[in-house]
Every structure is written in structure tokens, then in C-alpha cells.
Amino acid sequence: MQKLIKSSTVFVLVISIILLLSGCGTKQQLDSNVGSAGQNGSSSQTSSKMAETTELTISAAASLTDALKEIQHSYESIHTGIKLNFNFGGSGALEKQIEQGAPSDLFLSASTKNMKSLVDQQLIDTKKQKTWLTNELVAVIPADGTMNIASVTDLTKKEVKKVAIGIPESVPAGNYAQEALTKAKLWDTLQSKLVQAKDVRQVLQYVETGNADVGFVYKTDALTSQKPKIAFEVDPKTYSPVEYPIGIVKATKHIQEAEDFYAYLQSQESLNIMAKYGFTIPK
Numbered sequence: 001m002q003k004l005i006k007s008s009t010v011f012v013l014v015i016s017i018i019l020l021l022s023g024c025g026t027k028q029q030l031d032s033n034v035g036s037a038g039q040n041g042s043s044s045q046t047s048s049k050m051a052e053t054t055e056l057t058i059s060a061a062a063s064l065t066d067a068l069k070e071i072q073h074s075y076e077s078i079h080t081g082i083k084l085n086f087n088f089g090g091s092g093a094l095e096k097q098i099e100q101g102a103p104s105d106l107f108l109s110a111s112t113k114n115m116k117s118l119v120d121q122q123l124i125d126t127k128k129q130k131t132w133l134t135n136e137l138v139a140v141i142p143a144d145g146t147m148n149i150a151s152v153t154d155l156t157k158k159e160v161k162k163v164a165i166g167i168p169e170s171v172p173a174g175n176y177a178q179e180a181l182t183k184a185k186l187w188d189t190l191q192s193k194l195v196q197a198k199d200v201r202q203v204l205q206y207v208e209t210g211n212a213d214v215g216f217v218y219k220t221d222a223l224t225s226q227k228p229k230i231a232f233e234v235d236p237k238t239y240s241p242v243e244y245p246i247g248i249v250k251a252t253k254h255i256q257e258a259e260d261f262y263a264y265l266q267s268q269e270s271l272n273i274m275a276k277y278g279f280t281i282p283k
Helices: 002-052 062-078 091-099 112-120 152-156 172-183 200-208 255-265 268-276
Strands: 054-061 082-089 106-108 124-135 137-142 163-166 194-197 214-218 228-233 242-249
Touching: 054 062, 054 091, 054 255, 062 082, 062 200, 062 255, 062 268, 082 091, 082 255, 091 106, 091 112, 106 112, 106 124, 106 255, 112 124, 112 242, 124 255, 137 172, 137 200, 163 172, 163 200, 172 200, 172 214, 172 242, 194 200, 200 214, 200 228, 242 255, 255 268
Parallel strands: 054 082, 054 106, 163 194, 163 214
Antiparallel strands: 106 242, 124 242, 137 214, 137 228
């Protein structure tokens, strides 16, 4: 009888040990599965978060630089899933980039001519582009300068050695300046004094650093720096209206996001920012 009880006790102990070991193994497997699921979930969340961010590339005229940087801050603070990447330059150069297939979602030009060219080539839908802003052409000189420059005819003075303008073929401000000087019959006369720049910001830099005595820029550019001062406003009757059209590039891969930003640029909030920087809102 004692032998039977002893055998039963041993059997129970063996069974208990087997169940205990089995339970540990199951717990370890469960822990492993939970850990794996947690890691996979975290990875999925990270990938999802990265996928939620959409980057828009905006090709924009250099004269819009300061105002658009403020708009970027305002827009991205509201639209957390959007990252705006600006490609600033001369409108003609930007037009060529878009023609050659460079990635771009929107085009913000300083000339209707460059926008029209892309519309004519069916790279921008005519129904998704419009005139956004207007501007004025002015001549600037160093703020500490002593020369008396009050009109385009004063550019012929001997003390004026260098006159900076944007490259007329690719920089709208340079083209407007050429129109004004041609109208005044001074384009050929001033050829030896002209220094051409890749965009209006470089023209401004030439005057700021003393590498040019006078420079033709937009009024909005002149207001961004205290180093140069406006010598005179160019007669608006001597050059074409300075209009800034904006449009959505057909090749965009983010049409909804591009349309949203296009609409925001025309909102009162956006236009107030542009007005603060000296741009005029067309009626």
C-alpha cells in the first residue's frame, strides 16, 4: 500500500514539473510574440508617419524670397503633413527647368511671358494659373552714397561707372529695365557700364557691396535691405506691367496638395503677408 502511495506521489510531482515547464515555455513564446508585435507596430507607425509627409517643390521668382519664407512658416504650422521646398531663381531660368522636366509642383513667376510659354506648351493648365501680384521697378544706390541720381538720364554721368541689371533674357526685372532704357534711348549708350546678374537679388547684392553704383530692382527688393536706398522710381509708362502669375505644373504628383497651396496663396491671410512686403494686389 505504501509503495502505491509513493508511486502516486512521484507521478503527481512529475506531472506538476511538466506542466510548470510547459507554462514557462508558453509565457516566453507569448512574451516573444508580444515583443515582436510591439516592434512591428512601432515600425509600422514610423513608416506611416513618414508616408504622411508630402513635399511640394515650388519654383519661385527670387524677388518673392522673403515673403514666401514667412508664408512657408505660416502654412506649415497649420498643415503639419506638408513640407514646402522653394527653388528660387530668375523666372526665365525656372521656366527652362520646368520645360526640361525638373521636379516642380507650382510655378510662381515674375513675368506673364514665362507663364504663358509653359501654358502654350501645355505644361501648365490655363485654368489653373492666374495673375497673383503686381510690383514696380526702381533704381537703387548705396545708402551712404553721395551721387545725385534722380532719373535714368543721370546714369550717363561720368561718376556712374557700373549699372547692374538682371540678365534681360532670363530675369524679368532685367527685361523691364531694358525696356525703360530703350524707351529713353539710353540702352546702347550705357552698354559699357552695364553689369548683368542672374536675378534681382544679385543686383541688390552688387549695390550693397559697392560693386555697382546703381541697380534696377523691384520696389519690394529695395525694401528688404537697409544698405541700398531708392534713387528713383522708373516711369511705369516706359516698361510693361510687372505682374506675377502663379500656376500648377501639370506633371505634379501631388495634385490635391498643390491645389490646396495654390488656393492658400490667394487667401486674404497670404495676400496680407505679400502686401506687408510691398507687393500690390491686383483688383
